Amino acid sequence: MSTDDAARFFVQMPDGRHSAVWRLWTDKSEVYLAARSMAGAFKLSLHTNENSRLALTKEYDEKLVALGKKPAEEDRVLFKWKRPVAPAVDGLLVIRITCPTPYLTAKPLTEKETSNALPFQPEQGYNALDFDIVFTSEAEATFLPKLQTMCNPIGNFSLPNGEFVYLAYNNSNFDTHAFETQMKAKPINHAKNIAANDMGLDDASAGFFYTDPEENPNKSVQILDVHGLSIKSATK
Numbered sequence: 366m367s368t369d370d371a372a373r374f375f376v377q378m379p380d381g382r383h384s385a386v387w388r389l390w391t392d393k394s395e396v397y398l399a400a401r402s403m404a405g406a407f408k409l410s411l412h413t414n415e416n417s418r419l420a421l422t423k424e425y426d427e428k429l430v431a432l433g434k435k436p437a438e439e440d441r442v443l444f445k446w447k448r449p450v451a452p453a454v455d456g457l458l459v460i461r462i463t464c465p466t467p468y469l470t471a472k473p474l475t476e477k478e479t480s481n482a483l484p485f486q487p488e489q490g491y492n493a494l495d496f497d498i499v500f501t502s503e504a505e506a507t508f509l510p511k512l513q514t515m516c517n518p519i520g521n522f523s524l525p526n527g528e529f530v531y532l533a534y535n536n537s538n539f540d541t542h543a544f545e546t547q548m549k550a551k552p553i554n555h556a557k558n559i560a561a562n563d564m565g566l567d568d569a570s571a572g573f574f575y576t577d578p579e580e581n582p583n584k585s586v587q588i589l590d591v592h593g594l595s596i597k598s599a600t601k
Contacts, residue, residue, distance in 0.1 A: 470593030
């Protein structure tokens with residue numbers, strides 16, 4: 366990982382289309398994740414001794430309230446859960462970010478956004494890339510070879526509490542037909558999908574979708590990065 370204890374990564378195709386630029390970083394034994402384009406709006410916080418959560422930042426929450434786009438009494442935490450302890454042997458998938466190539470955006474990236482960020486793209490025959498964040502307490506010498514049989518490790522953080530956090534990626538195929546059918550049948554939930562134009566992004570950008578970990582058997586957070594998806598076209 367980089368010298369400032371942060372990993373920056375994104376999907377970028379040869380034609381310039383790209384996902385959000387994601388940043389994964391640590392502070393002592395706490396782990397955080399945010400998309401650079403909306404880091405001032407929300408972040409995922411993975412805590413060891415308290416509830417992990419996806420929440421609006423205090424500053425962005427106050428901005429939405431001031432604009433009349435959110436009731437002041439409404440909690441800025443979108444969802445929270447108790448992250449399972451990293452296993453002593455093998456790993457635990459905590460977060461998966463799926464970046465389907467049909468929904469990448471062509472909006473140019475700035476040098477600041479891509480500074481120290483690693484670009485990736487799916488291999489031919491795949492239409493998506495998954496970034497996985499995996500926790501373990503197993504030593505790197507024995508865990509890394511296992512992980513390499515399942516995905517492509519990018520790097521890892523060693524936490525003071527004895528846990529390791531691995532970032533990896535894998536090729537995948539995303540069912541766009543099923544997704545768009547679901548979008549048309551079910552209106553977008555603003556509480557779990559940050560309004561793009563609030564942050565000055567393209568009016569058509571839906572941004573991100575999240576699955577509450579309590580809805581998944583393995584308690585992992587599933588993030589769908591559809592930065593280039595049109596809300597209007599997907600819900601017509």
